[in-house]
Amino acid sequence: xxxxxxxxxxxxxxxxxxxxxxxxxxxxxxxxxxxxxxxxxxxxxxxxxxxxxxxxxxxxxxxxxxxxxxxxxxxxxxxxxxxxxxxxxxxxxxxxxxxxxxxxxxxxxxxxxxxxxxxxxxxxxxxxxxxxxxxxxxxxxxxxxxxxxxxxxxxxxxxxxxxxxxxxxxxxxxxxxxxxxxxxxxxxxxxxxxxxxxxxxxxxxxx
Amino acid sequence: xxxxxxxxxxxxxxxxxxxxxxxxxxxxxxxxxxxxxxxxxxxxxxxxxxxxxxxxxxxxxxxxxxxxxxxxxxxxxxxxxxxxxxxxxxxxxxxxxxxxxxxxxxxxxxxxxxxxxxxxxxxxxxxxxxxxxxxxxxxxxxxxxxxxxxxxxxxxxxxxxxxxxxxxxxxxxxxxxxxxxxxxxxxxxxxxxxxxxxxxxxxxxxxxxxxxxxxxxxx
Numbered sequence: 170x171x172x173x174x175x176x177x178x179x180x181x182x183x184x185x186x187x188x189x190x191x192x193x194x195x196x197x198x199x200x201x202x203x204x205x206x207x208x209x210x211x212x213x214x215x216x217x218x219x220x221x222x223x224x225x226x227x228x229x230x231x232x233x234x235x236x237x238x239x240x241x242x243x244x245x246x247x248x249x250x251x252x253x254x255x256x257x258x259x260x261x262x263x264x265x266x267x268x269x270x271x272x273x274x275x276x277x278x279x280x281x282x283x284x285x286x287x288x289x290x291x292x293x294x295x296x297x298x299x300x301x302x303x304x305x306x307x308x309x310x311x312x313x314x315x316x317x318x319x320x321x322x323x324x325x326x327x328x329x330x331x332x333x334x335x336x337x338x339x340x341x342x343x344x345x346x347x348x349x350x351x352x353x354x355x356x357x358x359x360x361x362x363x364x365x366x367x368x369x370x371x372x373x374x375x376x
Numbered sequence: 377x378x379x380x381x382x383x384x385x386x387x388x389x390x391x392x393x394x395x396x397x398x399x400x401x402x403x404x405x406x407x408x409x410x411x412x413x414x415x416x417x418x419x420x421x422x423x424x425x426x427x428x429x430x431x432x433x434x435x436x437x438x439x440x441x442x443x444x445x446x447x448x449x450x451x452x453x454x455x456x457x458x459x460x461x462x463x464x465x466x467x468x469x470x471x472x473x474x475x476x477x478x479x480x481x482x483x484x485x486x487x488x489x490x491x492x493x494x495x496x497x498x499x500x501x502x503x504x505x506x507x508x509x510x511x512x513x514x515x516x517x518x519x520x521x522x523x524x525x526x527x528x529x530x531x532x533x534x535x536x537x538x539x540x541x542x543x544x545x546x547x548x549x550x551x552x553x554x555x556x557x558x559x560x561x562x563x564x565x566x567x568x569x570x571x572x573x574x575x576x577x578x579x580x581x582x583x584x585x586x587x588x589x590x591x592x593x594x595x
Binding site: 191192193194195196197198201202244246247248251252255256281286287289290291294348349350351352353354355356357358360361362364365368 | 408409410412456464466467471489493494495565568574577578580584
């Protein structure tokens with residue numbers, strides 16, 4: 170029971186308290202690029218959750234069974250993780266294309282974009298070096314299950330904010346906005362207020 | 377990342393390749409790539425200078441290398457090759473900062489690995505360096521890197537000066553307004569979004585003002 174509670178807190182912490190978009194400023198490019206339409210936001214969210222969890226699992230195994238025992242983790246983690254992500258994305262794309270054409274149609278076009286989604290690399294790094302991006306000085310390292318739960322939290326936090334924000338932008342499109350703020354600038358203003366709201370979660374509980 | 381550009385057909389030539397990064401194809405304000413790091417590090421002017429230098433270095437070097445080897449890269453696996461080239465330069469920056477500029481690395485360190493997935497660099501590799509010759513690719517990297525840095529500096533001066541009332545380099549304050557009651561929100565998370573929104577609005581205003589004049593000149 171205690172373990173389960175820990176996982177729950179880890180999940181909520183990753184999703185809300187240290188929300189990857191609004192509190193940590195990671196993965197903003199796809200956020201502003203895609204959030205102007207509801208449909209694309211949902212497609213992107215599903216793909217991100219899927220790829221992120223798989224990428225972290227593989228990166229965690231690579232770190233703990235290859236990079237760290239060989240003593241090359243510090244120098245090679247950037248190229249190693251990004252290669253894992255790039256090849257995984259390519260692989261997932263091929264598998265989905267073969268096995269499920271409808272699913273490929275739904276998330277196929279977002280898959281190549283995920284390679285350059287900083288959130289995936291950030292979550293993978295964070296799962297082997299806890300506290301790296303939150304600057305928290307966490308002394309222990311995550312076990313495999315913890316890493317997966319943590320990543321799931323990050324991905325769900327990303328998706329939730331992306332979908333809520335897409336809904337907001339569809340409303341903003343119909344609102345009377347000052348002339349020079351039309352389009353992207355007002356979206357950033359909305360994000361500022363959104364981020365202000367998320368700051369209310371800060372310090373609620375620790376990771 | 378679509379829409380490949382071909383350079384050097386018209387008279388502007390080298391100088392235009394270098395200066396286009398500031399306004400016409402500014403990576404942050406116009407292409408809207410590489411937002412994450414710029415919003416996060418622009419709380420201090422000092423951070424921005426180092427971040428800007430890192431991006432200029434990686435962007436120029438990776439553009440040159442990719443442009444040099446572009447004839448030997450098979451099209452199907454070009455993205456992984458680009459990423460390996462970029463990741464090597466990022467690792468150089470990472471280890472250099474860690475070795476020689478420890479205090480800066482402690483504040484900036486987390487953003488250095490993320491330069492790998494900074495869309496600016498991959499977008500330029502794919503959309504420009506892969507289809508242009510070396511000299512243009514180098515200037516393109518230099519110009520866009522400087523455009524990125526200039527926006528970063530504008531944002532950070534605004535945020536640090538108004539948010540904390542002073543601009544600090546190392547341990548000494550260069551400018552000190554001597555006021556304790558400044559809007560701290562500017563150096564916190566929402567401040568980054570607000571500052572960037574104001575900059576974008578400023579650009580839209582500038583474009584709207586410039587356009588009628590140009591049309592008038594032509595007519």
